[in-house]
Amino acid sequence: MLKIYNTLARDKQEFTPITPNTVSMYVCGMTVYDYCHLGHARVMVVFDMVYRWFKASGYDITYVRNITDIDDKIIRRAAQNNESIHQLTQRFIDAMHQDADALGVQRPDHEPRATQFVPEMLAMIAQLEANGLAYQAADGDVNYAVRKFDGYGKLSGKSLEDLRAGERVEVTTDKHDPLDFVLWKHARDDEADEVKWDSKWGKGRPGWHIECSAMGSKLLGEHFDIHGGGADLQFPHHENEIAQSEGAHNCQYVNYWMHNGFVRVDNEKMSKSLDNFFTIREVLKQYDAEVVRFFILRAHYRSPLNYSDAHLDDAKKALDRLYTALKGSGEAGGVDWNESHAQRFKAAMDDDFNTAEALAVLFDLANEVNRTQSAEAASQLKALGAVLGLLERDPTEFLQGTGSDDALIVEQIAARNAAKQAKNYAEADRIRKELLADGIVLEDSAAGTNWRRV
C-alpha cells in the first residue's frame, strides 16, 4: 500500500485515488525567463520518479506540469533583451526540454502554458466574483478577498493573524486587506499588446496563482489527487490555489499535497536572489546527467540536498559501482516482483517514495551480482534501476564516458600488454601510470584488459 506524506495533514497517509487505479497529478513548473538551475532539476526529477513509480505500480496516471509564460519577470527580461515575450519564453522552454531530456525526465502528459488558458482563468475569476470572493479595486486590479475564505491557511498552517498583515507584505492601499492577492492585473500603458487580454474588468493579464488553479481544474478536474511543487510554493502560492479553486468550485481541490526539499549550496537554499545557483547545463558540462539524477534520487525527496563537487564526485563513484556490476550482463527482462530485493525496493518506494532506501537495495543486489555472477540478479538490478530511470545505458559506455582519443588508449593498452608478455613490468606499469594521470584506470581480467574513466 502506497503511503504519501501529505503536507495538508503533515503526516504520511495511505494513498487512495479518487478513481480506482487512476491518478491525476499536477506539479508547478517553471517560469520561463532563464535557464533551469539545479533546484528546478530536483522538482523535475523527483516528480518524474513519482510519475514512473505510479506507472510501475499499475496506475493510469495523468501528469500535468505547467509552464508560466506570462509574468513580471518575463516582461522585464523580454524588454531588456529587446525580444518578444513569445521569443523569450519559447527559447527557454526549448532549453528546459533539453535539460529535462538529458536528466532522463519523461515529458508530462500535458505541459499547459498559462497564455493558452486565459479564458479559463477569466471564467474562474468571474465565478469567484459571483461567489463574493473577488472584487475589483480602485486601481483596476481584481483581487481575492482572503478574509472571505474560511479555510485560508489550512495548507501552510498559518493563520491570518500570524501573518501579521502588512508587516512584510507591501501595503497596497487599493486592497481591502494587505494579504489579498491579485487575480487580474490591469494593463499598463507602457506594456506591449502581447501582454494584454480583454476582460470584463478591462484589459490586463492574469495573476500567477490563478494560472495553476485554472489549468489544473481544466485538465484534471475540479477535484484531483496530487498536487506537487517545491517547498517554497506552500505559501502563498498553494494556499492561494486552494482558496481560488475551493472558493470557485465549492469542493475539495486536492487530496494530497507533496513538496520537495530545496537544493542547497553551503547549507543555504539555492536561489536566484542569493546568486548561488548552478544551471543544469553548467553542471552537465562537468558531470554526466545520470550522475546528477542519481545524486538527486540518493536523498529522500523531502530532505534538503546539499550541492557540491565533492558530493557529485561521490555520486559518480557510487553509480560506477552499480554499472560495474552490470558489465557484461545481457538485456534486462521485466522486474520479478516476487524476488526479495524487488520486494524491499517496492516497500521502500511505497513508503513515501523512499528512493534512498530503494537505491540501497540496488547496492545489495549489485553485491549479489558480483558474488554469484547470477544473470537473474543482474537482470533484476537493471530492471529495478530502470524503474527509477537509471542504469539504462550500456555499462561500458557509461564507465568509459567521453573524453580524449579512445583509439589512443586502446593503442597504449596493446603496448602495455606486449610489455607484460615480455615480462617487462616496468614498462607495463609506466604505461598504466601514464594513463592513470589522464584519468584512465585499467582493469586486467582473464578476458583481457578493460578501461574506464574516473
Add this chain to the structure above:
RNA sequence: GGUGCGUUAGCAAAUCGGUUAUGCCCCGGAUUGCAAAUCCGGUUAGCCCAGUUCGACUCUGGGACGCACCUCCA
C-alpha cells in the same frame, strides 16, 4: 516576532524501541607480476539534558544549534 522542518559515524544518507543500513573514504585479508575491479572482514554513529521502558539513535518533555516560510521563488 509567528510558523514549520531538521540535527545519525571522516563525508553523504536511510531504517528501526532490542538484531549488518547503504555509498564514498580508511585499515586488514583473499585475488593479482604489481595494481585496478571484485570478494571476505574491520574501525568510526546517533547535538545536549531529563523522563517513559526490562531495554531508546528510535517515544515524551525541555534546551542548544541549523534551515525554511511569513515578499517573487522549484
